Amino acid sequence: MxxxxxxxxxxxxxxxxxxxxxxxxxxxxxxxxxxxxxxxxxxxxxxxxxxxxxxxxxxxxxxxxxxxxxxxxxxxxxxxxxLLPDAAQGPVRLGCPASLTATLLLPALAPLVDEGLRVVVATGRSDDLVTQLAAGRLDLTLATSRPRVSGISAVPLADEEYALVGAPRWKPFDRTAHLPLIDLAEDLPYIRLYWSSVYDAKPPTDAALVIPDLRGVLDAAVGGCGAAVLPRPLCTEALQAGTLVLLDDPEIPPIRTVFVAVRGQRARSAPMVRVRDRLVAVAAHW
The missing domain is CATH 1.10.10.10 (Winged helix-like DNA-binding domain superfamily/Winged helix DNA-binding domain)
Structure with missing residues (x-):
């Protein structure tokens, strides 16, 4: 062939x-x-x-x-x-949305860093990271939608499931009642995703608490500050411990596919292949 x-x-x-x-x-x-x-x-x-x-x-x-x-x-x-020895390649520059840093990226990187791989991680919103990738400032990024940009190829890694959670005191849950909402930004990206997918409606209120970090959103929800929509892998431990509960349990929860996007010839280097293979391996156990 x-x-x-x-x-x-x-x-x-x-x-x-x-x-x-x-x-x-x-x-x-x-x-x-x-x-x-x-x-x-x-x-x-x-x-x-x-x-x-x-x-x-x-x-x-x-x-x-x-x-x-x-x-x-x-x-x-x-x-x-x-053509390009390892010493001349420099660190691998990775982009990762906040929702995936702790649940996917760090578990994937740990053994590679132990082996001597050098990594620089940039966090941010998925579309901003894809823009940086296209501009050559990143070698690889995780994305929550398939990039449609010339020069960038993407492969699906896993489906990320989202859950509506809160401290036990917010049970029983009434979506029409006033309930403090916690999210990453004032435009409620995660809350809107859940309400649109599950209820076919807009969120009933504005954000009561905005924390630009999903770990912070998780901690605020555990602390009883209100309801939050979180990736299931991020809040699984708190759900098992009982510090968080599912406020709703729809038959079909919101799901977004996670992609790994790469750019140009750099994507074919040995370090990039190692990173991509590790991401695929970790995502398989979500």
Missing amino acids: DLALLRTFLAVHRAGSLTRAAADLGLSQPAVTAQIRTLEQRVGRELFVRLPRGVAPTAAADDLARAVGPHLDALAAVAHDA
């Missing part, structure tokens, strides 16, 4: 777009399209379904990506590192 065809296929699979894959590879879109058609003819399967915006992989494409992805990444990393 022609490695160039597989490399192009993997770029399209990860980018979800022929146009973005072409930009990543430094090829024209017609060249990428022609290579995908050639590969489809050789494997005898349709690999992508064309959509109004981008492409969607078929089951055959997902199987092929799982089979060839690790090997192509390893080859790319060897080629990259041969």
Whole structure:
């Protein structure tokens, strides 16, 4: 099998777009399209379904990506590192939304730091971090929605479930009653997500307490300051201890998919491959 065809296929699979894959590879879109058609003819399967915006992989494409992805990444990393020794690579610069720092990023990084990996972490909102990634200020970022930016490819890691929680004194819960709400920002990003998804409504009140850190929101909820919407992995320990309770338990809770987004050739270096593989391994146990 022609490695160039597989490399192009993997770029399209990860980018979800022929146009973005072409930009990543430094090829024209017609060249990428022609290579995908050639590969489809050789494997005898349709690999992508064309959509109004981008492409969607078929089951055959997902199987092929799982089979060839690790090997192509390893080859790319060897080629990259041969040209750029580890000492010249500098630290890996990672972006991470606040909701994922403690639950996903730090558990993934711990063994890599023990092995000598140097890391610089930037926190912030997902869309701001993707902007920094596109500008070259980050090598990789976690994102709570799939980035649609040229030159950036993203793969899904896990689904992040959200829970409406509060101290036991706020039970029983009445969503129509006045209840102090705690969130990261005054526009209530997490509360709005929950109310829209579960109740198909807007939050009943403004934020009573704004803390620009999810750990702080968690501590405030445990302290009885009001209700908060938190990622389930972040509040699991408090729920098990009984310091927090579920104020509501919908049959289908709000869920957002977490992606790992990478940029350009730096994404194929050995340190970046190690970080991505560790993130995938940790996310599998959420």
